[in-house]
Amino acid sequence: MEIRIYVNSENIKTNRIKFHSLTIKKSIDEICHSAEITCPLSELKKVKRHNKIFIKALMDWNKEERAVTYILVDDVSATLNSREKRMTIVGRSYARDIVDSIDSGRIEAAKLTEVVEKIAQKYNSDIKVSHYPIKPDSSPNIQSFTWENESVWQKLLTIAENNGYAISSNQRSGLYVWKRDTNLANNANHKFIENKNIVSAALNKRGYEQFYRYCVKGNYNTTEQIDFSCKTKRIYTLNFTDENISKKELQTRAASELMRRKTDELTIELNNWGLSDKEIEIKKIENKSQVEVFYEPKQLIAVKIPSFDIDKNMIIKDVTFNLSTDSFSSSVILVDEGAL
Structure with a gap:
């Protein structure tokens, strides 16, 4: 798999830029994907503020280019010293x-x-x-x-x-x-398994964000949700002044706050961005297949980590892709089903 980066027009060879390293961040809690690209200083003349940047992956087996993320340039910076000359491009999705x-x-x-x-x-x-x-x-x-x-x-x-x-x-x-109860459709069969494809894992059970009673108030209605797994009487109150907010909306918000705040967070480091080239070829995944080959927010992933007593499906909340000198790696944060 080869990562290609284009400026302003995708798939045009003269619009490709060379780069040294790449970091892409995606989160269900953030509207925008973000990317940071480090390039040789020779690429400076190609990139201007607000340019479109197309980051794509060339599939080995059928030579299709698959979108990884598209961004607009927020910032272009250049530095030079006795050791190197380089530039850095920072950008976010169009919704910025x-x-x-x-x-x-x-x-x-x-x-x-x-x-x-x-x-x-x-x-x-x-x-x-x-x-x-x-x-x-x-x-x-x-x-x-x-x-x-x-x-x-x-x-x-x-x-x-x-x-x-x-x-x-x-x-x-x-x-x-x-x-919110809909996950990203995919049958790519992603799995995270201890002693198989996980480089490292960290489990976080945060108590300070969890409450027993969730009270959500509007101008005319109040609703509550109780988290019986919280053994104290901590109370979380949220107020809305919007006159049009309904009782159903208050109930939905109370339930989502409870689920989000009680969930465990699992961070997993991997040496890939998703399926391997071989797996993609065996499954014959094409762009028109609408199968996610990379890890994406809202994906349902099978996770098996006996050391943490985890053997269940979890949802991707955040993913960070890194690429440096042809070395792919990623950091994925997962939460319990229903927490997103």
């Missing part, structure tokens, strides 16, 4: 234009997916928005959505979470509007 913009607006009577699409088109017309799974669009109806002299993004995330949804970037820098 939504996150960074301060503005006002109002959208009336639309499905959540439509709200996200209208906002995306306002700030960057290259962002393609889709409900996941694609059909049917079961996202909730939003009576009214307004923002005033602020970044719309945090408000959009809040209304999505209150309705049991998440919003995140995909490999081509579009946006998925996820139902």
Whole structure:
């Protein structure tokens, strides 16, 4: 497998850039993927602020290029000294234009997916928005959505979470509007197994984030959820001032807070980004197969670590890909099913 990086136009040989190292971060908690690319200083003239960067993987068996992530350039820096000359490119998914913009607006009577699409088109017309799974669009109806002299993004995330949804970037820098109980469809058969493909693992059982009672309040309603696995009487209270928030939304938010805060976190280090070239060839996975060959947020993964007494499916929350001198590695954070 070969990683290729293009500037402005994908698949055009003259638009490829040379690079020394690459780090890509993806998280279900962050709208944007991010990437940091270290290159020879000779590439400086090719890259400008706000350029599109296409990071792709060339599949060995059929020579298809598969999208890993697409970004816009946030920053280009160059350094030189007696030992080296190099430049660094830092960028995020196209949705950074939504996150960074301060503005006002109002959208009336639309499905959540439509709200996200209208906002995306306002700030960057290259962002393609889709409900996941694609059909049917079961996202909730939003009576009214307004923002005033602020970044719309945090408000959009809040209304999505209150309705049991998440919003995140995909490999081509579009946006998925996820139902939270929906995982990324894939039958690539990823597994993390102790003494087989795990380089190292760390288990974190955080008590300070967990509470016994979760109280979520609106202007006219209050709802509670109890976590009986928490043996103290700690209380977590969340207040919303939105007049349109329903009791169902309050209940959904209380349940999601409970699940997210009680979960264990498992961090696993690996010497790959996903399936090996041989596995991809044996399975004959093509781009049109719509099978994820790399680790991605919201993937369901079988995990077996007897030393931690873990033998179950877990969900990827965050993944970091690293590539340096042809050495692939990744760091994956997993949580319990239902926590995302």
